[in-house]
Amino acid sequence: MTAGAFSPTGLFVCFEGGEGGGKSTQSGLLREWLEAEGHTVVLTRQPGGTSVGQRIREIVLSPETGELSNRTEVLLYAADKAEHVDTVVLPALARGEVVITDRYVDSALAYQGAGRTEAVAEVEQVNRWATRDLRPHLTVVLDLEPQAGLGRFEERDRIEGESLEFHQRVRQAFLDMAAADPDHYLVLDARATIASIHEQIRVRVASLLVTA
Template sequence: MTPYPGRYAATGVFVCFEGGEGGGKSTQSRLLRERLEAAGYTVRLTREPGDTPVGAELRRIVLSPETGELAHKTEVLLYAADKAEHVATVVEPALARGEVVVTDRYVDSTLAYQGAGRALAAEEVEEVARWATDDLRPHLTVVLDLEPQEGLGRFEERDRIEGESLEFHQRVRAAFLELAARDPEHYLVLDARGSIDDIAAQVAARVEPLLASARRQTRPEEPA
């Protein structure tokens, strides 16, 4: 895959949670937000797809089983449109304000699901995704790794992507691990079978050194 140089925000902190289905990304995203807010930081918790009005419509299309089959390139472009709107209207403005942005999924999900999962040309998928996001990279990506069989077993009902074959999800998992192995400075891979509290503590320890550029909330002085 052609390497891309990457662009990292000069203000704020950008943290992303990635991984396959059922790994606890939403839970860990929420716990990190709660921990940082308790420490006085301004945090913007977000997700992909769907955390903009445009993204909500795109999320309905790409995840609803009622959508049925989509051409694989169509799927890539729909996810890219969500990312472009998300970065332009949510992520970049929050980082410019010096906030901590915590997102549940980002570019790596497109590379893993639409690239490896759909078996499209990795370089082409990455070019579209990086262009859509102006090549903005998270300061840290946490990959919550879990065997697909176990992760998928945590759902009673599955959306359009979760309902793909086991082989599809195995390719997705391998792609996430490959992305992390190529850039250990900006990735943290954790076993999603660990306890929620242990995982949260490991994430917090890795995020702590990044917080120097994040803005703390202004609080009134305590009375004497």
């Protein structure tokens, strides 16, 4: 991937990975720790971190939506990211706050690119433009075998209901992105205990706060 822009103020942390890996749990724990340390934190998600994004989320995740053109899906997710970055992420970073997001551009590359077997370079181009090429200072990948992650859901949304092969491609895409840029990624085994995962994340984020 091409070099992107990192915010000169604030700290931008992203949680990525397949289904059922504990992103919501760990992002919430990170916010609690950071707030206890005196930081102002914005915890958000994609899709759905804005009112516009919530409408998009309903379209792309509801099983009632049915089949969408792959290109339509790419553009809908990119529109969510554009609104999210312009109205939530960038303003918070400009105020010097910590932004934690549950999913970001890597999810588009993994799901709409590798998962849908679309040209990842084209998906990336659309998403980098939509997000003004803003990159997280750290992306935490919670890695879990798709069989285990999907087994944690009694009901599945439109994306969770995709084939096992789809989710295997998604998982490998996340691992490949992390391997290509280890300075900005932290890959953790999502089968570990919640406490041990949180501790590893906390150590890595603390080092970023020192250098910020």
